[in-house]
Amino acid sequence: MIDELLGLGRSKTRLDIVNLMLDEGRPLSASEIAERLDISLNAANIAIHYLNKARLLNKVERGMYEVNVYAFCKAFLTFLLGSKVGGYAGKSLEEYTK
Known part of the structure; x- marks a missing residue:
């Protein structure tokens, strides 16, 4: 999943869609996305x-x-903390980043 997230920068359309959807904060249809981003429905x-x-x-x-x-969130934490994600046991962020 982290690879897909990091790869967003290679596809302007995908990155634009994610940014639009994050800005809107609500579900969108393909036609709404196409109209808002001025791209084809296809x-x-x-x-x-x-x-x-x-x-x-x-x-x-x-x-x-x-x-x-x-x-x-999971991809970001994996990127930030590496393989330590999922092994959280109440430790502080500083303890995980040492």
């Missing part, structure tokens, strides 16, 4: 497909998607 659907496949988006209902905040 381009939006392709990007959404890959973001969903990478589990960076969740399908919340037919045709509506939202950012998978859990995936972003």
Whole structure:
């Protein structure tokens, strides 16, 4: 998952979609995304497909998607703390980053 997150910078459309969805804070459809980003519906659907496949988006209902905040948080913590994620036992962040 961290690879997908770090790879967002290589796809402007995917990065733009994630940024838009984070800014909106609500589920969006492919047509809303295409209109807001001034891209084709096909381009939006392709990007959404890959973001969903990478589990960076969740399908919340037919045709509506939202950012998978859990995936972003976990990927960020994995990036920040490495393999120590999931082994948290009440220690401080400083103890994990030594």
